[in-house]
Amino acid sequence: MFLILLPLILTCQIRELKFLVPFSFLANVFLVASFGITLYYIFSDIRMGDDLVMVGTMNTIPLFFSTAIFAMEGIGVVMPLENKMKSPQHFLGCPGVLYTAMTFVVVLYTIIGFFGYMRYGPATEGSITYNIETSDM
Numbered sequence: 001m002f003l004i005l006l007p008l009i010l011t012c013q014i015r016e017l018k019f020l021v022p023f024s025f026l027a028n029v030f031l032v033a034s035f036g037i038t039l040y041y042i043f044s045d046i047r048m049g050d051d052l053v054m055v056g057t058m059n060t061i062p063l064f065f066s067t068a069i070f071a072m073e074g075i076g077v078v079m080p081l082e083n084k085m086k087s088p089q090h091f092l093g094c095p096g097v098l099y100t101a102m103t104f105v106v107v108l109y110t111i112i113g114f115f116g117y118m119r120y121g122p123a124t125e126g127s128i129t130y131n132i133e134t135s136d137m
Contacts, residue, residue: 011023035108035112038112038116038128038129038132039111039112039115041132042112042115042116042119042128043115043119045119046115046118046119047118047119048118051121051122052117052118052121052122053122067126071105071109112128113128116128116131119131
């Protein structure tokens with residue numbers, strides 16, 4: 001715990017977003033790699049069974065919306081990013097940066113969720129990585 005405290009404190013002292021670009025790039029590389037690995041395990045034995053419930057019950061709808069909102073959060077990064085852009089009008093326009101990025105994220109999460117549910121069925125956990133067999137790793 002204390003081993004990560006000093007790097008975390010030093011990282012939090014960075015005031016300019018441009019100095020965080022290498023960390024962001026590395027995080028994005030790991031994120032894409034983890035999505036690729038997850039999709040590999042999902043498609044290794046995908047099935048379409050009759051036991052799949054296509055729509056949840058009414059008491060699971062609030063859970064869906066809270067999970068979707070949590071996955072899309074990031075407003076703490078959006079405002080400083082827009083303020084630092086050379087041309088902020090490109091951020092919110094019709095094919096703006098924000099809409100393009102959010103569309104990509106929604107499509108990616110939908111693919112993972114849809115095919116993950118097809119693979120694991122009603123036994124799908126809250127995080128799809130919990131369903132991956134640890135003996136396969």
